[in-house]
Amino acid sequence: MTKRISSGGRPLRIAYGRVFHEGNSYSPLFTEREHFEDFHYFEGKGLSDFLASGKHELVDVLRNAELRGCLETAKKAGDVECVPLLSALAVPGGPISRECFGWIRERLKSAVRAAGKLDGVYLALHGSMRVAELDAAPEGVLIADVKEILGEDAIVAVSYDLHANLSPAIVDTTTILEGYRTNPHRDLRKTGVRAMTQLIQHLRGEFAPVRAWRKLPVILGGGMTIDFLNPMRPLFMHIKRLCRRSDVVSAHIFMVHPFTDAKDLGWAVHVCTDGDQALADKLADELAEMVWNVREVPLPEFQSPADALRDVRKAKIARKLGHIALVDTSDVVGAGATGGNTHILNTLVKEGSDLMVLLPLHDPEAIEELWPNAEGDDVEVTLRGTKGLASQPEVTLSARIDKRVDGDFGRTLVLRHNELRVAITEKSPGPVHPKFWRQLGLSPWKADAIVQKFFFHYRLFYAASLRKNIPVATMGPSSLERIRDRQFDLPTYPKNSVAEWRSFDKVRRAESRA
Ligand SMILES: [Zn+2]
Numbered sequence: 001m002t003k004r005i006s007s008g009g010r011p012l013r014i015a016y017g018r019v020f021h022e023g024n025s026y027s028p029l030f031t032e033r034e035h036f037e038d039f040h041y042f043e044g045k046g047l048s049d050f051l052a053s054g055k056h057e058l059v060d061v062l063r064n065a066e067l068r069g070c071l072e073t074a075k076k077a078g079d080v081e082c083v084p085l086l087s088a089l090a091v092p093g094g095p096i097s098r099e100c101f102g103w104i105r106e107r108l109k110s111a112v113r114a115a116g117k118l119d120g121v122y123l124a125l126h127g128s129m130r131v132a133e134l135d136a137a138p139e140g141v142l143i144a145d146v147k148e149i150l151g152e153d154a155i156v157a158v159s160y161d162l163h164a165n166l167s168p169a170i171v172d173t174t175t176i177l178e179g180y181r182t183n184p185h186r187d188l189r190k191t192g193v194r195a196m197t198q199l200i201q202h203l204r205g206e207f208a209p210v211r212a213w214r215k216l217p218v219i220l221g222g223g224m225t226i227d228f229l230n231p232m233r234p235l236f237m238h239i240k241r242l243c244r245r246s247d248v249v250s251a252h253i254f255m256v257h258p259f260t261d262a263k264d265l266g267w268a269v270h271v272c273t274d275g276d277q278a279l280a281d282k283l284a285d286e287l288a289e290m291v292w293n294v295r296e297v298p299l300p301e302f303q304s305p306a307d308a309l310r311d312v313r314k315a316k317i318a319r320k321l322g323h324i325a326l327v328d329t330s331d332v333v334g335a336g337a338t339g340g341n342t343h344i345l346n347t348l349v350k351e352g353s354d355l356m357v358l359l360p361l362h363d364p365e366a367i368e369e370l371w372p373n374a375e376g377d378d379v380e381v382t383l384r385g386t387k388g389l390a391s392q393p394e395v396t397l398s399a400r401i402d403k404r405v406d407g408d409f410g411r412t413l414v415l416r417h418n419e420l421r422v423a424i425t426e427k428s429p430g431p432v433h434p435k436f437w438r439q440l441g442l443s444p445w446k447a448d449a450i451v452q453k454f455f456f457h458y459r460l461f462y463a464a465s466l467r468k469n470i471p472v473a474t475m476g477p478s479s480l481e482r483i484r485d486r487q488f489d490l491p492t493y494p495k496n497s498v499a500e501w502r503s504f505d506k507v508r509r510a511e512s513r514a
Pocket residue numbers: 161162163185
């Protein structure tokens with residue numbers, strides 16, 4: 001096949017849409033309809049109008065993502081009519097409630113029914129969605145819904161996040177499967193381009209997707225799993241080289257979102273060739289073997305809050321040169337946690353309030369209690385963070401209200417306790433960008449440390465002022481302990497030491513498509 005799409009061809013009608021959410025099964029908060037509607041939700045003409053506007057496809061984060069990539073490709077190809085279905089996206093969080101998933105399914109089905117005759121469908125999906133009380137991959141349910149309307153032979157192209165958990169229900173039901181090839185993810189638009197290019201070429205009879213995938217008994221490994229750092233760097237380079245070959249269409253690693261309760265959790269690889277099954281199998285085996293060999297590379301050591309504080313103190317003399325990030329690895333909002341962990345706060349109030357640390361905290365109950373106050377008021381308050389989180393310390397402190405705003409994260413108050421600044425928010429806080437603090441009148445340049453609620457992405461936005469990253473471990477929805485201790489029906493690394501991956505692969509790929 002040619003890698004680039006040609007101009008013109010037989011007229012095609014392709015519908016496109018997105019349902020995107022990463023589920024954290026350990027969060028006590030369900031993801032509801034309003035989380036999608038408040039963040040990103042468009043249907044039909046509303047969707048195509050939005051994509052035609054200059055607005056960021058992903059609010060604040062990325063100008064263009066999968067759907068603009070898809071439309072751009074269709075335009076370039078010529079003779080392709082694109083039909084907008086819907087686009088629903090919410091920030092990572094607890095499982096989607098049954099009601100909310102029912103609503104998404106109904107809206108998607110009604111959009112597919114209204115679309116009329118179609119040659120194919122492209123859906124940008126996550127691959128690690130979770131729905132309350134649903135013991136199956138939600139993406140598989142959506143694909144099945146689409147096929148129920150269009151017929152079993154309908155051509156469905158999908159793209160997944162690199163953290164997807166591949167299973168027969170979301171692989172074998174599709175004709176084209178694409179995904180991100182970067183971590184942190186930077187190739188969303190390109191992923192849409194790749195998926196749509198392959199879909200159009202396939203529909204025009206220019207290429208026959210023949211695929212192979214393998215599933216590995218691994219849910220954690222590969223160090224930080226960053227594509228440009230070892231040990232993953234050589235793997236991502238290998239994938240790049242494969243994708244440049246004229247006989248290979250695509251190759252991917254999928255590394256799962258480990259904080260889900262999916263029973264069949266496990267890393268996977270996927271390879272697509274143009275009509276060559278033996279080659280697809282051979283390359284998938286080789287790639288699986290490479291992935292298998294990096295599983296035991298550990299993450300950097302995480303510190304306790306007290307040890308981390310000691311390191312911040314040591315570095316204090318150089319404050320004007322920037323700040324330290326204390327990464328609250330147990331409460332990563334970017335991994336679906338709530339941002340309402342009080343462990344680091346507890347340590348700071350006890351022994352670190354002389355340091356200027358900026359700390360965000362989800363605590364809607366404290367907001368409710370303190371909101372009647374004005375800026376400048378002195379208050380006495382007990383902070384409990386997100387309701388429903390297990391083993392959370394309660395933190396009582398006297399503070400001055402420095403700022404009172406109703407903003408992106410709902411009602412927000414900045415409490416000042418000595419040098420410590422705590423931004424308590426009504427919704428889960430997203431301090432991935434320094435503008436979170438600037439909007440509250442605080443400068444990252446003046447801080448000794450900032451408590452981060454993201455694993456990595458913030459580094460891109462804080463690059464100028466960020467001097468050092470200290471991963472801190474406490475207890476919360478994104479604690480690695482939860483993963484390390486998890487039981488599976490088949491031996492899975494790191495809970496079990498596993499000698500080989502093929503027997504796991506054989507069982508998992510044969511499992512029901514339900
Ligand atoms: Zn991801």
